Amino acid sequence: MSKSVAIIGTRGYPSYYGGFETLIRRLGPYLVEAGWDVTVYGRPGAVKTDDPLLDPQVTSVMTKGLETKSLSTLSYGMTSSLSAARRKPDVALIMNVANGYWLPLLRSRGIPTVVNVDGIEWERAKWGTNAKRVFRGGARLTAKYASELVCDSHEIRRRWQRDFGRDGVFIPYGGDAPDRLPVVEGLKSREYVLIVARFVPENTVPEFLQAARELSEKWDVVIVGSSGYGGELDVAAKKLAEQSPRVQWLGHVSNDQKLFSLWQHAGAYFHGHSVGGTNPALVQAMACGAPTIARDTVYNREVLGGAGIFCEPTSTSISHGVLGLMANPDLRDQISQKAIERARSEYSWDDICARYDRSISRLVRTCESKSDLR
Template identity: 65%
Template sequence: MPHQKSDKPSVAIIGTRGYPSYYGGFETAVRKLAPYLVDEGWDVTVYGRPGSTRDDDPDRDPRVTTRVTRGLETKSLSTLTYGLSAIVDAMRRKPDVALIMNVANGYWLPLLRLRGIPTLVNVDGIEWERAKWGRLAKAVFRWGAKTTAWWADRLVFDAHEIGRRWKSGFGRDGVFIPYGGDEAPELPLEPGLTHRGYALVVARFVPENTVLEFIEAAPTIAETHDVVIVGSSGYGGQIDERVAALSASNPRVHWLGHVSDDKRLFSLWQHAGAYFHGHSVGGTNPALVQAMTLGAPIVARDTVYNREVLDAQGHYSPADSVAIAEAVTRLLNDEEAQDRLGDGARERTRGDYSWPSVATKYEAALRLLIKKRGKATRA
């Protein structure tokens, strides 16, 4: 049965695991954006995957419509197949505009174009340069980016540097909309740790996050300070085994695995003496913005993306274990620098890198597409 149109502008959000989901940056953005759009008078539908959300989630806004479609749960085909099934469903319901997350869904944009549904596409990072993907997956993302450049009505870049890469590589401009961070009251300190007395890393265990180099630096840092490691590969493997062995043999190294409790994770950022951010591929990283919002003193891997977000409110290190150990230890021993960098990072997120700013920019971009479509229809 066709979807009943209302007087409200309608948007379909496609390409995440659902609402509310806590999987990654896209999902975090949708958790913030969907209720905001409803408050602004939108009819919002978020597409997702089976088993990725809970009906009894207290963060679920009942005004947001959720639709689950089917796909293949494989590393290489899940995004493509879930994207296709969601887009086919959206074609039937015909929203006023679609917000698409991930260039892998670019292959299906012509279907939405055929139905007269304008598309705003968040291109994410330069996925085909990520070491975690094999040759086939990299090719899929590369060609997905090309089809996105051909068929998307408007693009979203979460970093100015991503926009520059798309301009030079695909000849497309877009709108800059990064990620935001959640502020929080001061939270209790993790038992066994001291305020500003430990180094922290929060990362998925993949090579481009500089996890191996940090692990090699950890014993040196642990000679004088505690080291807290949050994250895992998600499926075991050599990096997990190395971290487990290091934690078991060194009482100053604490491996917490994946932490899904936001309050616990926020506390770790709030009280850290040095947060090492080793992400090297992509644009604005949500974890970096969240750490900044909570006032963590930061040592970041020296990349153009991290410098764009942090600017002068952080220290930088090459992807070298000796350099990482030296930079992190130096910050742990400098209370003045900790206070200055933490306060500066928090203040920097109150502009572009705040959720109200992010949501406002998304809504403006979506409304502009509807307005342009109306003019094209009347012409």
């Protein structure tokens, strides 16, 4: 008899919004193959039902919620948790500590929970004071009520040990190693600078946009990303692309093959994320062999190891680092090969999915053993 798992806290299956969604696109079918009955909760309109890679054995359930920047995660998490509490799966896999508020409900129904705590959300500049307070409160409740934690980096794990007295299982994100792809039309291999990021200040987007003015005097610059809600950075990217013929702003790119090609053929990929653990975009960029220059953080150093170079979060430092990398083809090729090898050895999807399978299986067995002793 198969065991059942409910996955809560993503936009659904299959969705291409962000790192959680990328994980579930791989994990859902993997767990089905491993014998699990998998239900993924999502949001109406956020999934691609015509995706050729869709596994029909993964059950997709849509719930209602408030589609606003500050309330969407909480509201969809609540309705998903209420539905899961009624269905009573053997285990729930939950993404994002904001859903910590609903863990007591799941516990009251005897449903063990594994929570991917993601990054340190309450330190993100994009959130106001109230939102940061909500995330911090959710983290406290997660520390208190979650059966097990998943930390996507060793540094995040240390933060939870220090700040909340809870340990967790280390499971990072994975990356796909694509075949050689054609260059995106209008670009030349290794002759453009790339950034892929959600448009929030802690991803060093404002500083990169400023640096792009200087970079575009010599190289093409490709900007992938948006805020998702409109805003000053979207306006700035649009204006920059209109003013400079060598700057392209592509917005959000949901076509994996196009995105993989952009990373694969970039002369330099700038990764400016500063708050979080193992960033999914960085891992995928490595798997594609993108020569990476990253903002100097403990998280980026942990993921890249020696497969990248680092800069400070200023437009001057970004420009200096990117121009130096673009001018050194030998260094660029060396970094690219190291990145591919590191992604293959440390961040393969099969290994990541197997770790999740072991984690939720172990938790179910533990709960069954406790039940048998009663």
